Amino acid sequence: xxxxxxxxxxxxxxxxxxxxxxxxxxxxxxxxxxxxxxxxxxxxxxxxxxxxxxxxxxxxxxxxxxxxxxxxxxxxxxxxxxxxxxxxxxxxxxxxxxxxxxxxxxxxxxxxxxxxxxxxxxxxxxxxxxxxxxxxxxxxxxxxxxxxxxxxxxxxxxxxxxxxxxxxxxxxxxxxxxxxxxxxxxxxxxxxxxxxxxxxxxxxxxxxxxxxxxxxxxxxxxxxxxxxxxxxxx
Amino acid sequence: xxxxxxxxxxxxxxxxxxxxxxxxxxxxxxxxxxxxxxxxxxxxxxxxxxxxxxxxxxxxxxxxxxxxxxxxxxxxxxxxxxxxxxxxxxxxxxxxxxxxxxxxxxxxxxxxxxxxxxxxxxxxxxxxxxxxxxxxxxxxxxxxxxxxxxxxxxxxxxxxxxxxxxxxxxxxxxxxxxxxxxxxxxxxxxxxxxxxxxxxxxxxxxxxxxxxxxxxxxxxxxxxxxxxxxxxxx
Amino acid sequence: xxxxxxxxxxxxxxxxxxxxxxxxxxxxxxxxxxxxxxxxxxxxxxxxxxxxxxxxxxxxxxxxxxxxxxxxxxxxxxxxxxxxxxxxxxxxxxxxxxxxxxxxxxxxxxxxxxxxxxxxxxxxxxxxxxxxxxxxxxxxxxxxxxxxxxxxxxxxxxxxxxxxxxxxxxxxxxxxxxxxxxxxxxxxxxxxxxxxxxxxxxxxxxxxxxxxxxxxxxxxxxxxxxxxxxxxxx
Amino acid sequence: xxxxxxxxxxxxxxxxxxxxxxxxxxxxxxxxxxxxxxxxxxxxxxxxxxxxxxxxxxxxxxxxxxxxxxxxxxxxxxxxxxxxxxxxxxxxxxxxxxxxxxxxxxxxxxxxxxxxxxxxxxxxxxxxxxxxxxxxxxxxxxxxxxxxxxxxxxxxxxxxxxxxxxxxxxxxxxxxxxxxxxxxxxxxxxxxxxxxxxxxxxxxxxxxxxxxxxxxxxxxxxxxxxxxxxxxxx
DNA sequence: AATGAATGAGTATTCATTCAT
DNA sequence: AATGAATGAATACTCATTCAT
Numbered sequence: 009x010x011x012x013x014x015x016x017x018x019x020x021x022x023x024x025x026x027x028x029x030x031x032x033x034x035x036x037x038x039x040x041x042x043x044x045x046x047x048x049x050x051x052x053x054x055x056x057x058x059x060x061x062x063x064x065x066x067x068x069x070x071x072x073x074x075x076x077x078x079x080x081x082x083x084x085x086x087x088x089x090x091x092x093x094x095x096x097x098x099x100x101x102x103x104x105x106x107x108x109x110x111x112x113x114x115x116x117x118x119x120x121x122x123x124x125x126x127x128x129x130x131x132x133x134x135x136x137x138x139x140x141x142x143x144x145x146x147x148x149x150x151x152x153x154x155x156x157x158x159x160x161x162x163x164x165x166x167x168x169x170x171x172x173x174x175x176x177x178x179x180x181x182x183x184x185x186x187x188x189x190x191x192x193x194x195x196x197x198x199x200x201x202x203x204x205x206x207x208x209x210x211x212x213x214x215x216x217x218x219x220x221x222x223x224x225x226x227x228x229x230x231x232x233x234x235x236x237x238x239x240x241x242x
Numbered sequence: 243x244x245x246x247x248x249x250x251x252x253x254x255x256x257x258x259x260x261x262x263x264x265x266x267x268x269x270x271x272x273x274x275x276x277x278x279x280x281x282x283x284x285x286x287x288x289x290x291x292x293x294x295x296x297x298x299x300x301x302x303x304x305x306x307x308x309x310x311x312x313x314x315x316x317x318x319x320x321x322x323x324x325x326x327x328x329x330x331x332x333x334x335x336x337x338x339x340x341x342x343x344x345x346x347x348x349x350x351x352x353x354x355x356x357x358x359x360x361x362x363x364x365x366x367x368x369x370x371x372x373x374x375x376x377x378x379x380x381x382x383x384x385x386x387x388x389x390x391x392x393x394x395x396x397x398x399x400x401x402x403x404x405x406x407x408x409x410x411x412x413x414x415x416x417x418x419x420x421x422x423x424x425x426x427x428x429x430x431x432x433x434x435x436x437x438x439x440x441x442x443x444x445x446x447x448x449x450x451x452x453x454x455x456x457x458x459x460x461x462x463x464x465x466x467x468x469x470x471x472x473x474x475x476x
Numbered sequence: 477x478x479x480x481x482x483x484x485x486x487x488x489x490x491x492x493x494x495x496x497x498x499x500x501x502x503x504x505x506x507x508x509x510x511x512x513x514x515x516x517x518x519x520x521x522x523x524x525x526x527x528x529x530x531x532x533x534x535x536x537x538x539x540x541x542x543x544x545x546x547x548x549x550x551x552x553x554x555x556x557x558x559x560x561x562x563x564x565x566x567x568x569x570x571x572x573x574x575x576x577x578x579x580x581x582x583x584x585x586x587x588x589x590x591x592x593x594x595x596x597x598x599x600x601x602x603x604x605x606x607x608x609x610x611x612x613x614x615x616x617x618x619x620x621x622x623x624x625x626x627x628x629x630x631x632x633x634x635x636x637x638x639x640x641x642x643x644x645x646x647x648x649x650x651x652x653x654x655x656x657x658x659x660x661x662x663x664x665x666x667x668x669x670x671x672x673x674x675x676x677x678x679x680x681x682x683x684x685x686x687x688x689x690x691x692x693x694x695x696x697x698x699x700x701x702x703x704x705x706x707x708x709x710x
Numbered sequence: 711x712x713x714x715x716x717x718x719x720x721x722x723x724x725x726x727x728x729x730x731x732x733x734x735x736x737x738x739x740x741x742x743x744x745x746x747x748x749x750x751x752x753x754x755x756x757x758x759x760x761x762x763x764x765x766x767x768x769x770x771x772x773x774x775x776x777x778x779x780x781x782x783x784x785x786x787x788x789x790x791x792x793x794x795x796x797x798x799x800x801x802x803x804x805x806x807x808x809x810x811x812x813x814x815x816x817x818x819x820x821x822x823x824x825x826x827x828x829x830x831x832x833x834x835x836x837x838x839x840x841x842x843x844x845x846x847x848x849x850x851x852x853x854x855x856x857x858x859x860x861x862x863x864x865x866x867x868x869x870x871x872x873x874x875x876x877x878x879x880x881x882x883x884x885x886x887x888x889x890x891x892x893x894x895x896x897x898x899x900x901x902x903x904x905x906x907x908x909x910x911x912x913x914x915x916x917x918x919x920x921x922x923x924x925x926x927x928x929x930x931x932x933x934x935x936x937x938x939x940x941x942x943x944x
Numbered sequence: 945a946a947t948g949a950a951t952g953a954g955t956a957t958t959c960a961t962t963c964a965t
Numbered sequence: 966a967a968t969g970a971a972t973g974a975a976t977a978c979t980c981a982t983t984c985a986t
Contacts, residue, residue: 152445
């Protein structure tokens with residue numbers, strides 16, 4: 009019933025209302041008529057802009073998946089591939105061997121920046137992340153949307169990241185344990201922090217500041233642990 | 243359409259069909275008529291055994307939540323509380339200080355056993371875990387079901403575990419970072435491994451053996467890290 | 477709005493209301509809610525008995541098409557085939573040559589009976605005939621339903637009547653002119669008399685008696701003309 | 711989806727698209743948006759040229775009905791009325807008595823010409839004829855459009871043809887049987903040949919030539935039969 | 945314990961039509 | 966003459982739930 013009537017055009021308002029309702033009630037339980045009410049538009053207008061309720065979902069999830077995918081790809085192409093080509097980084101299995109501590113420092117700094125940007129993006133778009141997570145638990149079109157990001161770790165030669173890394177360094181190979189750990193203990197927590205952000209914050213009476221710090225501090229622990237196991241200066 | 247007609251009574255068949263459908267399609271998208279078809283019973287019979295569709299969900303989630311809660315409580319009452327009373331364990335903030343390495347060894351061994359039992363239980367009941375996770379993302383009755391387990395870490399005096407631990411050791415206090423880390427980097431991954439078990443297994447062509455090993459190996463890494471930070475022998 | 481509430485079961489009442497509405501408004505323009513009102517049942521009950529609005533149509537048209545088809549087949553198998561085998565009738569092209577006038581009389585008498593039965597059936601079921609005619613003008617599933625009866629005149633060996641006649645008499649062959657004339661000047665008028673029965677009757681202030689007589693008299697003229705051209709006593 | 715974008719103006723394209731869609735799907739099932747797509751115009755433009763969807767239908771059917779009516783009227787006024795006045799023709803009941811065989815020949819020749827023109831017109835406009843036939847089966851405004859032609863045979867003094875004939879020859883009277891036979895065995899077949907032209911042609915693998923010949927040959931049989939009964943040379 | 949029939953309140957989607965430009 | 970946006974009223978169909986037996 010909450011009407012959001014400002015100058016942003018109807019299509020945007022429909023998307024906004026959908027994000028709100030899908031994230032709170034779940035896609036299946038959200039009603040198109042509620043979206044219309046909440047967006048302050050006529051129900052039929054929704055079908056003027058979108059083919060179906062599902063089309064709205066696709067639009068929403070598509071945007072987030074492509075953003076995250078392209079951010080990952082960009083990081084690899086901008087930092088990893090050049091360093092491998094320069095000889096400052098050598099990948100052996102899933103170990104990153106740097107030529108010297110300066111190279112390692114450079115890499116770590118940029119990776120930290122990349123992570124922070126990712127965290128910011130996910131937190132800012134946490135309602136959509138929540139929808140993504142919810143839908144990833146249902147069989148069907150978006151059933152494996154959470155995995156699609158992990159597919160960037162597939163040994164599949166159709167995977168652009170694998171191709172880049174493999175082309176840059178023939179020794180590169182994904183390790184089963186690493187992939188598993190990264191997915192369930194790094195990616196899933198990150199996604200979950202975004203998805204459960206508001207509930208956690210409210211339940212524990214925390215500020216946005218607190219949440220951000222807790223998130224980054226936790227990631228730091230995790231990343232440091234991983235680096236201790238995988239980063240080497242030769 | 244899959245009919246499961248064996249001697250187990252209708253009520254069990256209804257629950258089984260509900261687990262299957264709720265976990266695959268989500269509670270909201272699952273249909274009572276499908277449950278009936280899949281359980282091989284008349285639709286009206288479902289209302290003989292359950293008050294409503296939601297009542298089935300409550301039954302399902304209630305069982306898993308109470309199991310996990312009581313397992314945690316039992317572990318604390320069986321191992322932590324006596325050791326504190328015996329003086330073999332002293333909790334300072336979120337640090338566990340053992341009287342000697344024998345005490346620490348005893349504790350670690352039993353904690354490992356407890357964890358493994360938990361993992362087994364969650365994996366065996368992974369379809370329900372999936373439902374739990376899915377429902378925890380929706381506002382409403384089960385909206386915070388994932389947090390209910392974490393409530394065992396609440397400073398709330400109504401919380402039996404907090405009461406137990408605090409009664410046993412006045413110095414005991416939950417630490418904000420620890421709670422956050424435990425929830426998002428330990429509990430959530432555990433739950434997620436169960437929830438995404440089948441998809442992950444299929445996508446990466448793994449056996450049940452592989453999955454179990456990967457899970458335990460990952461947990462070991464995590465637990466070891468946590469222990470390094472929190473377990474001390476004085 | 478007309479409620480027809482008697483003991484005949486709901487399914488029959490739904491079919492009756494559908495016949496009425498489809499024949500008066502056309503399938504596309506008839507509303508499911510009207511059918512429900514007119515049948516005195518809940519709208520949802522319609523979907524308990526029928527898969528869809530179209531399923532009702534299929535049920536209706538299926539019954540009439542199969543009736544007419546089987547009546548034609550029966551006539552041929554009961555009268556034509558035996559007479560050919562007995563040598564009392566010889567079919568040359570589309571000419572019927574009888575062994576003697578007694579054979580011709582026997583045949584004519586039975587054909588007249590068959591026609592009258594057909595006319596009676598079509599007039600009694602004229603509302604469905606009207607639907608059939610209306611739907612035969614729309615592309616789609618029932619688009620060629622009017623032709624399906626004519627298919628009994630197909631030279632297709634898959635056609636049971638052609639097979640019967642051809643098996644009984646090798647000389648038998650459908651003639652292009654005959655088929656065309658029979659379809660448009662015999663079958664179509666018959667169908668149309670049924671379809672436009674009530675309007676014609678009302679517009680010309682005729683009784684059912686008048687209508688029946690006019691129909692049979694007209695058919696007689698037609699049949700006589702055809703016989704003069706096709707029936708021969710050798 | 712078929713876009714017909716040529717120089718003919720939008721209004722014509724809308725009418726063309728409507729003919730196509732109404733004749734294939736029926737008026738009720740055809741969508742205004744489809745008409746717009748198929749005509750290559752904006753949906754709103756349709757409402758610039760036509761008051762409503764029904765207005766398009768009225769335009770279409772109006773043109774064909776008035777054409778046929780006026781052709782009939784013209785034939786009567788040009789050939790029948792003058793001949794009656796000249797004394798070359800005398801109408802007794804539904805019998806046409808000619809003064810001599812030359813008069814009959816003259817009349818027959820012109821009637822044949824008139825029929826052929828009518829057939830040509832109906833075949834050329836067969837899509838609209840199909841719509842006419844379809845709509846004549848629905849109650850409502852166009853419900854009795856097929857009868858409107860027959861009204862030219864009404865004893866109604868408001869009927870111009872009846873008036874003309876009656877004024878020319880006081881003995882003239884329509885005969886019930888004649889009217890019935892003419893309507894169902896002459897007019898309806900003619901209309902039906904046009905309406906089912908394409909399906910019949912395709913189903914029987916005929917050429918346009920074949921179709922035309924079959925039509926005319928069939929009509930000839932019919933007309934000859936009628937003449938034998940109704941045309942007399944005194 | 946079990947079921948076929950029935951239903952009220954929705955549910956996504958459609959459609960002819962209008963409006964503002 | 967033309968169009969993108971907007972809408973009220975419907976439209977076929979669904980669904981959880983109940984009833985009668």
